[in-house]
Amino acid sequence: MEFLDVPTVLKVSALFNLMAALAWLVLAQTFRIAPRAGRLMAAGHLVRIASQGCGDCMVGWPALLRQAVPEFGLLACTVLLLLALRRMLRSRRRPRDIAWVGGLGALGITAGLASGSGLLPQLASTASATVLALLAVREVVRGIGQQLSRPVTLCTTLPFAAMAALGIGHGAELLLVPGWDGHVLNGEWPTPARAVLWLSVTASITLSLIALMIWRVITRIQHLTYRDPLTGALNRRAFEQALGQAQAQLQRGHGFALAMIDIDHFKHINDAHGHQAGDAALQHCVRLWQAELREVDRLGRLGGEEFCALLPLSAPADLQTAAAVAERLRTRLAAAPLHWQGMALPLSASFGVALPAAGDAAGEIGLARADAELYRAKTEGRNRVCVATPLGAMAAA
Numbered sequence: 001m002e003f004l005d006v007p008t009v010l011k012v013s014a015l016f017n018l019m020a021a022l023a024w025l026v027l028a029q030t031f032r033i034a035p036r037a038g039r040l041m042a043a044g045h046l047v048r049i050a051s052q053g054c055g056d057c058m059v060g061w062p063a064l065l066r067q068a069v070p071e072f073g074l075l076a077c078t079v080l081l082l083l084a085l086r087r088m089l090r091s092r093r094r095p096r097d098i099a100w101v102g103g104l105g106a107l108g109i110t111a112g113l114a115s116g117s118g119l120l121p122q123l124a125s126t127a128s129a130t131v132l133a134l135l136a137v138r139e140v141v142r143g144i145g146q147q148l149s150r151p152v153t154l155c156t157t158l159p160f161a162a163m164a165a166l167g168i169g170h171g172a173e174l175l176l177v178p179g180w181d182g183h184v185l186n187g188e189w190p191t192p193a194r195a196v197l198w199l200s201v202t203a204s205i206t207l208s209l210i211a212l213m214i215w216r217v218i219t220r221i222q223h224l225t226y227r228d229p230l231t232g233a234l235n236r237r238a239f240e241q242a243l244g245q246a247q248a249q250l251q252r253g254h255g256f257a258l259a260m261i262d263i264d265h266f267k268h269i270n271d272a273h274g275h276q277a278g279d280a281a282l283q284h285c286v287r288l289w290q291a292e293l294r295e296v297d298r299l300g301r302l303g304g305e306e307f308c309a310l311l312p313l314s315a316p317a318d319l320q321t322a323a324a325v326a327e328r329l330r331t332r333l334a335a336a337p338l339h340w341q342g343m344a345l346p347l348s349a350s351f352g353v354a355l356p357a358a359g360d361a362a363g364e365i366g367l368a369r370a371d372a373e374l375y376r377a378k379t380e381g382r383n384r385v386c387v388a389t390p391l392g393a394m395a396a397a
Contacts, residue, residue, distance in 0.1 A: 045206075048073070250358055277338075293325075372388070
């Protein structure tokens with residue numbers, strides 16, 4: 001079909017990559033949405049224009065350059081893609097694996113070009129791009145697999161898996177089909193099907209990354225909606241929602257405990273060292289406590305220097321475990337002073353632990369009892385954990 005002639009497909013591909021590069025730059029520079037990832041994606045699309053092969057545009061070029069541009073371009077494009085993906089997913093992994101794969105690929109391409117082989121450079125670039133595409137699949141699964149549904153994760157990883165499959169198929173062609181490696185050297189066009197397939201994969205990867213960017217923006221909005229902007233703990237509204245949900249589960253045997261927390265002598269820190277030191281102290285405390293809490297636990301900032309931890313329990317009346325968690329938080333803070341402007345400022349906190357009451361939809365009774373124990377801890381000298389007597393034991397007494 002005439003509309004599928006290779007020059008037209010390659011021009012459409014080049015135009016798509018150019019428009020995509022401009023779109024990523026606008027998102028990165030103007031709207032400041034994932035700026036580093038956006039710049040990397042823009043660079044990847046521009047490199048892709050050079051690496052996809054352009055038939056007649058390479059006529060008259062030296063054979064070495066005609067072979068080097070597509071191979072190095074494919075490798076560079078895939079490296080930029082994986083770096084952008086990790087930025088998009090906020091991966092903390094250092095890019096050592098990318099550097100190793102990219103470095104070995106570049107070394108293989110260079111060695112193949114130096115030897116005059118038409119096969120080795122293509123094998124090196126194809127193998128490296130395939131490994132990098134598989135790493136991209138792993139990144140997506142690790143980054144969103146536990147946060148989004150399985151179908152969404154599958155759709156997001158599919159373009160990267162398709163890229164890896166194309167690489168494996170091309171590597172098999174190079175090894176098994178005689179003379180296949182001479183296509184680039186001879187400046188031949190790719191087949192229409194191959195050109196359309198690569199354009200489809202490129203577009204699919206771009207759409208997948210746009211979806212990841214939208215997910216990142218939504219996640220950020222949710223974070224701002226439910227999190228205290230200073231400390232990252234749940235804000236009061238979000239904590240109350242979590243408490244209401246926990247109360248609803250209480251009737252089904254899913255128990256929990258509440259630990260009210262108040263930082264000791266916090267006003268003295270503000271008065272003596274300024275509000276910036278007070279903010280740093282709040283962040284320091286939350287960082288230490290979050291490291292000690294489990295993933296299922298919820299820590300909320302109720303106001304000022306007052307916090308509350310919601311601690312799910314394996315047994316509804318397991319007050320001893322909740323008290324042990326509170327003691328661990330208290331000990332951790334007491335052992336780690338805040339280092340501020342060359343000074344080590346000792347910090348401590350008082351804790352009040354209580355079990356909730358059945359039938360209390362908003363959890364107000366449990367909060368009040370935990371708050372009463374917190375007050376007792378402060379009046380008894382601070383830096384301690386006080387635990388409320390279970391309601392059933394009080395009734396029996």
